[in-house]
Amino acid sequence: MYSKVGAKLTKEEMLLKHQQHLQRQRDVIAYRMKKLAAKQVEITKKNDVLKEKIKKRYEDMKRVLDEDLRITLTQLDTEHEAIEKLVEERIEDCYHLTQELDQELANISAQVKKDTQEVDMQNAETEKRISETLKLTDPDLIQLDEFKNEQLLSLTINLLLFIRSQVPVTKKLFQSYATDVVLDADTAHPKLIISSEGDSATYTDTWQDVPETPSRFDTTLNVISQKGFSEGRQYWEVEVSEKTYWELGLTYPSIPRAGREEDCWLGRGRESWCVEYFNGDYTAWHAGVHYELPLLAGKQFTRIGVYCSFPGGTVCFVGADTMTPLYCFCTGRFTDTLHQALCPGHDNEGTNWKSLKICDASRSAPVL
Template sequence: MCDLFPQDMLEKNLVSLKKQRDSVKHRLKKLAARQSEITKKSTAIKENVVRKYQEIQTVLEEDLRITLSHLEMEERAAVSALDGLMERNCVLIQELERDLARLSLTLEQSDAEPDTMSLFSHCELDNKETADRVLDVLNQLDPSSVSLDEAKANQILSLTNSMLHLVCSQTPIMKKLLKSYSSEVHLDPETAHPKLIISPKSDSVSYTDTCQNLPDQPGRFDITLNVISMQGFSFGRHYWEIDVTGKTYWELGVTYPSFPRKGTSEDCWLGRGDGSWCVEFFDGEYTAWHGGVPHQLPFTKHFCRIGILCSFPAGLVTFIEADNMMPLFSFCAGTFSECLHLALCPGHDHSGTNSGPIVICNASSPTSDL
């Protein structure tokens, strides 16, 4: 086979580079189209969710309007009945006032008239009739005879309370969804720093001031107080909740198995290198870390449970306050190059305030990838 002339080689390379460029351009167009498609789908999903919430709100507002209208009708009926009774009382008072005036006039006249016996007899008869009428009115106009339907009111309150419990049981909606992604994990004792104690069930880790006599496994952290999970995940969506109640210092996150474990390099700290993502709590402040870049978080409350969501389809790592499902911080990580392991750091004793364990709140059973 004859050798190609330099000119021919250059032309061949030129053609090859053009093909490669065209391939990359074509892929770039596909990526841009996919990006546009995802944006449109996400917008449509959010709009549908908003509409459903608005429909729920409309149904509740209409039901509230109907319920209040029934209560108001009953209130108007009771008030109207009491108005009628009060009017009868007012009429009776006017009649009594007239009788009092007439009796006062009669008394004045009795001083001037000698024949008073017939007059007193007549007055006594009138007084008895008035007393009977007053007694009759008082018996008929007992205020307690008019009342609201308390049985119905109690039933309405019971039904609305049941509705409230039902709504509360379904919200936050994300709690049920994320729980469906729960994946059981166990801590790997062979990766734990010698000053970390792993529970017998491998579901919690705590710090001890005494360095344990443990074999120096290649995967064991020797400086940073870290431990990672035995299980790694490379596809699907996974969610874990970590109990940090009473802790004053901790770090939680996910990491590649290639995460450095030996020496004092900053890369051995969670979130300081490109192979891990974490949220740190120290001295009342929360900080999210990745690639050595800190993100100060605007929270001061001591949270009890932290959720970690890892979504391979979305290239997402999200940290959540698990009780209310409030997002704390999200890393848009893109495409993960390795499988991911849960990583925990319970922190040092922190002047005696940080002795409690970090506990993984494992699901009752592993959940398949969705």
């Protein structure tokens, strides 16, 4: 009897121990569930943080693309406005000529009474004006640079396929046209110091002992490049930081080197195009006509870029830091070789001693 009770107690003890073990296991499982729930919350939080970071990056990319789109479309609009202005000028030339012809038609009866030789001379002069105007206003001379635009479209497609770094597509395009520019010391005004590499121009108060040659500017602080170009597309950049006065542009070799000062300035004649910066104000110049750029007033750039399309007959200036369009000229067609040209300006009351330095336009300026 005792053994049976002992055995029974042993069985109860075993059941108790098993119950206690199961309870402990249940507590372990419950604790594990709590830990899993906490892990779930942790994972959800991390996932939410990660999603927010990714969303922010996508929003950043969208802002970059929106800005890139704005810059690209602004560049195209600037070139389009330049072409429209050229067309309007050509229409105005034709209109003025038709008015002159109407006046001559009205005076035919009076001309008949004049000496025949005098009438013939007037007729020849009229025919010459008509011929020159028709030649100048030929619509075929005014055209977009279709090849460049196709390249621009191709680059935007590539941008869609692989989102590049925050470099405007216009910058990428212009960099592909980057050219080496070496300044010709034999053309520099005697108060300019040209570096031995030909990549910078610095103003000095001292009139240097340099050879007097027909190619040297002696009334304006200009210098032009050694080599010119007469085809394709060219892009170059100049560092203008800490400058209060400068002029940059392109010119035909026929620009006057001596004589009246205004004739030799960049942009004052039909031989050259330039943008001038003076004490915070930007002005574009060509053929003696100036175009003030009030929206740019007060803006400063580290680099200025100059882009020229020979086939498109365009000269565009940009703030190369952000590819901000400054001004774009459209000539319809260039008639001679073009040379890069610059003027570092005078000392401007001690604020403008820094050199103008030509940069490697194929690479972006380092971020400071």
